[in-house]
Amino acid sequence: MANYFIVGASSGIGQAIALQLANGGHSVYGTYNTTEIQSNHPNIIYTKLNVLDDNISYEFLPETLHGIVYCPGSINLRPFERIKPTDFINDYQLQVVGAIKVIQSLLPKLKKSENPSILLFSTVAVQSGLPYHSQVSASKGAIEGLTKALAAEYAPKVRVNCIAPSLTDTPLAASLLSSDQKREINAQRHPLKRIGTAQDIASMATFLLSENASWITGQILHVDGGMSTLKVN
Numbered sequence: 001m002a003n004y005f006i007v008g009a010s011s012g013i014g015q016a017i018a019l020q021l022a023n024g025g026h027s028v029y030g031t032y033n034t035t036e037i038q039s040n041h042p043n044i045i046y047t048k049l050n051v052l053d054d055n056i057s058y059e060f061l062p063e064t065l066h067g068i069v070y071c072p073g074s075i076n077l078r079p080f081e082r083i084k085p086t087d088f089i090n091d092y093q094l095q096v097v098g099a100i101k102v103i104q105s106l107l108p109k110l111k112k113s114e115n116p117s118i119l120l121f122s123t124v125a126v127q128s129g130l131p132y133h134s135q136v137s138a139s140k141g142a143i144e145g146l147t148k149a150l151a152a153e154y155a156p157k158v159r160v161n162c163i164a165p166s167l168t169d170t171p172l173a174a175s176l177l178s179s180d181q182k183r184e185i186n187a188q189r190h191p192l193k194r195i196g197t198a199q200d201i202a203s204m205a206t207f208l209l210s211e212n213a214s215w216i217t218g219q220i221l222h223v224d225g226g227m228s229t230l231k232v233n
Contacts, residue, residue, distance in 0.1 A: 072095065080132075151217045
């Protein structure tokens with residue numbers, strides 16, 4: 001069985017991935033920053049960690065890692081004119097610099113395993129171009145570029161992929177799905193006519209981390225109900 005490190009595993013997609021991996025018999029080391037969680041699952045260990053802190057100790061992790069999943073993100077949808085440059089910087093720090101720091105620190109542990117994998121997260125808005133998404137798209141666009149660059153640099157040893165979801169029913173998106181009307185409007189925007197679930201994304205994540213995806217790297221996988229590629233009534 002494998003060892004996986006999931007940054008941001010206390011809720012939403014990160015928590016769903018942790019549970020799927022743990023239920024598969026793998027050992028999961030998950031982190032939380034503000035949302036503390038106590039897991040009763042014997043295969044999950046949670047640790048408080050702020051990825052933007054300097055001099056982070058990773059002594060709680062095993063010597064060998066088979067996969068890293070970086071989940072932290074934000075959804076700040078506002079008109080471009082109302083977004084301060086510092087807001088873009090703060091998003092970039094969390095979503096891009098945080099991922100870079102984690103990956104750089106843990107590459108030696110990854111390289112000790114067979115078929116190691118890194119999984120990052122983008123958004124459907126990067127490819128589709130959506131109004132009021134400039135802040136999140138700027139950071140996630142950088143994540144997509146980072147994914148492909150790292151996949152090229154560390155092939156054939158380490159696989160690096162990225163999932164780009166559409167709107168998913170998680171605590172992060174709660175304000176966008178806070179009423180039946182909002183849920184229905186957002187569901188109808190997707191060709192598959194429903195909102196994505198954390199389990200939808202976690203299923204793709206666990207596949208990409210597994211041996212079954214051993215010939216997949218440098219990919220941006222759109223798990224988005226068809227929104228990025230299909231135009232239907």
